[in-house]
Structure formats: structure tokens, C-alpha cells
Amino acid sequence: MIRFLLCSFALVLLYPTAIDLYLVGLPQIASDLGATESQLHIAFSVYLAGMATTMFFAGKLSDSIGRKPVAMTGATIFIFASLLGGQADSSSTFLIARFAQGIGAGSCYVVAFAILRDTLDDQRRAKVLSMLNGITCIVPVIAPVVGHLIMLKFPWPSLFTTMAVMGVVVCILSTFVLKESNANRRSNESAAETGSSHPSETTLAKRAAEPFLGRFFISRVIITSIGVTTILTYVNVSPMLVMEVMGFDRGGYSTIMALTALVSMITSFSAPFLLSIFRQRSLMLLSQGLFATAATVLVASGVSTLDQIANLIGFGLICAGFSIGFGVTMSQALSPFSLRAGMASSILGIAQVCASAFYIWLMGLLGVSALNMLIIILALGGVISAALILLVALPSMPTSCKANEEITSTS
Template identity: 65%
Template sequence: MFRYLLCCFTLVLLYPTAIDLYLVGLPQIAADLHATEFQLHFAFSIYLIGMATTMLIAGKVADSIGRKPVAITGAIIFTVSSILAGMAEHSTQFLIARFIQGIGAGSCYVAAFAIIRDTLDDIQRAKVLSMLNGITCVIPVIAPVIGYLIMLKFPWPSLFITMALMGCVVSLLSSLILKETKPRKLTAINNIHSDCNLVQESFLERFFISRVVITSLGVMTILTYVNVSPLLIMGEMGFDRSEYSTIVAGTALVSMLTSFSAPFALSIFKERSLLLASQILFALAAAMIALTLYLNLNNHLYLLSFGLLCAGFAIGFGVSMSQALSPYSVRAGMASSLLGITQVSCSALYIWLMGAADINALNMLLTTLIIGSVISLALILWIPKPSHGHQYEKITCSA
């Protein structure tokens, strides 16, 4: 079991590392590549676009060929593209490399969640996903520090060489340690060529759709916070860069501690209780922001709302992801890819629409907290987890 957890953790960590490690080098990247501010912001978006465009294909391949080939291929693509990004001589090359980097990270992400679904039961999976979320929350704090230390002696391409080395390690782990986890019955299903009544897991079930919505709203909320936090903390609240870093580290610590506490909470409380608690924390964060804003209270109260927001996401994400994957033993790869695509796409679309509508940072965050908590609470109450383990769609096939 340890080998699967080790491989899954490293596969998932490629995704946030490629976002946060190079941030400290942005000024020098812009200068060397003669890139505009828009192009630098687009480098973040195009990385997510690369992830989103490949996840569906990666999920299909993972279900038909296997999880291990997708993990190895994704890690290799990530490694090569990281080297290409470090070798870029102009902005176009850099953006292309970032897009390909997203393809590699997205493939690894899908493979990791499919492996977790294959190897763990519902309770174990929820616990592991919560711990994984806790580790992921540390990356935005640690990665920029590591990047800063690297750049004390080396130029910015060394940041992408570091990413390439990570990709090599993940590729080796996936090749030498990881064993294939794809269920054997998928092969039997794929080999049926006579008249039959085939029972196939469906993605049109309302329970799966509800959990896709809940996880997507949660990710949208946390990514909106990450996106607007500099404007709120340094702009509206008046903190300097050093204080901003301390506050971000503090909220990351809240996320990490809550995530690592979730497995113990699952031993005491039901999954539904933790899901409800996560949305109540989102609602409390929204209420605190609204009261502080409209009653002109001390804006330092915003910091408490940020802590509630991070804790709410940390409590609910692992459980909701586990429940979404639970019905799919055969099509776990596709389920993982649909979850990933929806989460990334909804977040990017929401942030873009709010920006295009010229909504300020605080109202952008407040809106997603209100919408997310209300819709998610309704779905949790109205569409509980079914008592049976699988959901099927019955179809007829012929030779």
C-alpha cells in the first residue's frame, strides 16, 4: 500500500509545484524573454488549459490501457517540457512549453486519483485525499522559498531544471515501484463481441453530478481566494509583502492542520457531517466578510474569514472527492478526468467573468462563498450518498 501512496503523492505534487516554484523568477523571466505582463499572467492560464485539454484523453487511456502508462508518460512529458521552458529564448517558446507542462501534470493528476480509487475503500480514500490536500497546501508556501534559495546562486532556468528533476524522480518511481491497478474486469468488458446486456458505470447519475458540482465550487472558492488575496491583503488591508507572506503561510498552516485532522475526524463523524461542516464554515466566512464590509468593522476580521475559508475547503475536499469517485471501479480514470476538468474550467471561467465584469476582489470572493455554500448545502441535504456501492447504466450491445 505504501508504494501506491508514495507514487500518488508525488504524481499530484507536480501540478502545484509547476505553478508556485517559478513565481519568484517572474521579473527575470520577463526581462530575458522580453515578455509583457499579460504574457506572464497568460503563462498561468495556459498551464491550466494544458491540464484541462488533456485530462479527458488521459482518463480514457487510463481506463483502457492502464494507470501506470499514463503516469509514466505524463511524468516524462512534464520533464521534457520543463527543460524546454528553461531553454526558452522568447515568450512564445516559453508559453508553448508551459502548455505542454500542463499536459504532463494533468496526466499525472488523473492517474493518481484513479490509483487512489483502485486501491482504497471509501473511508481510507477520504482520509488519504484529506492528507494529500494538506501536503498540497504547503507547496504554495515552500515552493517560492525554495525558488528564492535556488536563484541566489543560479539563473531562472534552474527553476525549471529543478522541475525536470522532480519529473525524473516521479517517472522513475512510476516505472520501478508502481504496479498496475486497473481492474481486471475492464479487460473482460472490452473483449465482449457477442450479443449481451452490458452493465456500465454511468456519469449521468445525479449523485456523481452533485459531487462534481460540490468539488468544483470548493476548488473555485479556494482558487478565487488565492487569486485575489494579494489585492485584499496588500491592497485593501495595507499589509506589506513580508506581512503578506506571513499571512499566506498562516492560512496554509490552517489548511494543512485541518487536512491532517480530517482523517481522525472521519473516525468519529460521518462523511455527511464533515461535508455539512465544511459548507457551514464557508457560510460563516461569507457572513464575516459581509458584516465587516457593510458595517465598516475592523478589516483585520477578514483574516479570520480567510482562515474559516481554508479550513472549510480542507475539511470537505477529501470527502467530496472520495464520494465522487466511489461508484467507479471500472471507469475511475474517466471519473478523475471529469472531476479535474470541471474544477479547473469552472474556476478559470468564474475568475475571468468576474474580472471582465470589473467586480472587485472582495465581492468576487464573497460571491463565490455565498453561491458555493448555498448550492453545496442543498446538494448534500437533497442528494445523500447512496447505500449501494455502484451506479450503473444498462445498455444493449451486439456483435
């Protein structure tokens, strides 16, 4: 079990590291490539586009050929894309490298969640996903610091060399430590040993019993997409709120982001303990309650021209709400799928990325202020999510799924 957790955590960490590690070198990258910083900021969208376009195929492949080969391929693509980014001599080459990094990171991201679905029951998976969320909250704080320390001695390409090294570590773990966890892949191997070239009737029946259009799965896709949209909206508008409206300098902004990341970490690591006491549904509703409270605080603060203390409390409530509910909801979303966990994971990832990008783009197009953009998603998203939690309950797991998990846990 330890090997699955170690590999899953490593696979997930490629995604946030590739976002945050290089940002400290953006001015120097722009200077060397003859581009403006604003032109290179599109690299974030390009990276997410690479993730979104590959997630569907990565999920489908991981269900058919196995988690391990997809993880190895994704890590390999990430390595070469990182090396290309470090050697880029034009902005177009740099953006191509970022897109390819997104392909590699997206493949690894999908596989990580599928592995956790394969190997953990509902309760343990919810706890692990909450802890995983806490670890990923560390990256936005640590990565810029690591990047700064690297650039004290080396030029900006060394940042991408560091990413490539991370990719090598993940590739080694995927090759030599990770065991295949996909029950569908193991069934195919058993069929091959017995001379059968087609999936068994039992396997086909299980696949048919795992639809993606079920109202429970759709409800959890919506809830997790709203949650990710909320936290990414906060990250996107926080520089404007903190520095332009509240009057903090860059150092103050960094401190505030570090403090909110600390809140996320503490809440995420507390979630496993809370799950031992409270039901999953209770924590999910608590998450939405924290979002609603944050919206109320920010509305009241906005009336009084953004009181600093009130805003900091609101920011902390947003991070706590996301951290306490996201892991549980993701675990529930994956629970109905024993043979199609890869596809389920990819659908979740695509929906989360696309919903976030669309909401931020639409609000910007409509000219909505940074504060109102955040309040709208907190209030409206919170109402929608709470209604779905109350109206669509977690279905009982089919007997076939339980049997599959017992086989997985003993293999």
C-alpha cells in the same frame, strides 16, 4: 498499499509545484525574454489550459490501457516541457513549454486520483484525500522559498531544471515502484491469456452500471467545482485585499498566506481523525457552514472597511472549510466507479478547472470588486452545495464494485 500512496502523492505534487516554483523568477524571466511580467502572467492560464485539454484523454486512456503507462507518459512529457521552459529564448516558446507542462501534470493528476479509487475503500480514501490536500497546501508556501534559495546561486532556468528533476523522480516511481491498479486492465490481460480479444460480458455490464449522468455523480462534480472555485478565487483576490485594501506589504502578504496555508494543513490532517468520529455527510455540511460563516464575517468586515482581524479570521475559515470538505467530497464522487475511475477523475478535474476559470473571468468582466467576488461564491456556492448534500445522498455500492475492491486490496 504504501507504494500506491507514495506514487499517488508524487503524481499530484507535480501540478502545484509547476505553478508556484517559478513565480519568484518571473521578473528575471520577463527581462531575459523581452516581455512584461503581465504578459507572462498568462502562463498560469496556459498551464491550466494544458491540464484541462489533456485530462479527458488521460482519464480515458488510463481506464483502457492502465494507470501506469499514462503516469509514465505524463511524467516524461513534464520532464521535456520543463527543460524546454528553461531553455526558452522567447515568450512564445516559454508559453508553449507551460502548456506542455500542463499536459504532463494533468495526466499525472488524473491518474493519481484513479489509483486511490482503485486501491482504497470509501472511508480510507476520504482520509487519504484529506491528507493529500494538506500536503498540497504546503507547496504554495515552500515552493517560492525553495525557488528563492535556488536563485541565490543560479539563474532562473535552474527553476525549470528542478521541475524536470521532480519529473524524473515521478517517472522512476511510476516505472519501477507503481503496480498496475486498474481492474479493467487486469481483466483485459486475463482475457488475452485465455485467447479472448473482447471484454467479458461481466466487464461490459459493470461499465454500463457506472454512468456519468447519474444525479449523485453530477451533484459531487458541482460541489467539488464550487469548492475549487472558492479557494482559487481566494488565492486570486487575496493580493488585492491584503496589499491594496488592508495595506500590508509583500512581506506581510507572504506571512498571511503562510498562516492560512498552516490552517489548511492542520485542518486537512485533522480530517482523518474527525472521519473516525463523524459521518462524511456531517463533515461536508460543516465545510459549507464554515464557508457561510466566512461570508458573514467578510460582509461585516466590509461594512467597517475591512477590519484586519476579522478578515484574517474569514480567510482562515475559507481555508478550513475547503480542507475539511474537499477530500471527502472527492472520495464520494469517485466511489461509484470501479472500472471508469480514470474518466470520472478527468471529468472532475476538467469541471473544477473550467468552473474556476469561468467564474473569475465572469466576475472580472462584470467589474465585481475583489471582496464581493469572494463573498458571492462563498454565499451562493455554499447554499447550492449544502442543498445538494442534503438532497442527494451517497448511494449504496453495488456488489460488483465491492467484490472488485476486495480483489484489488488483496492483489
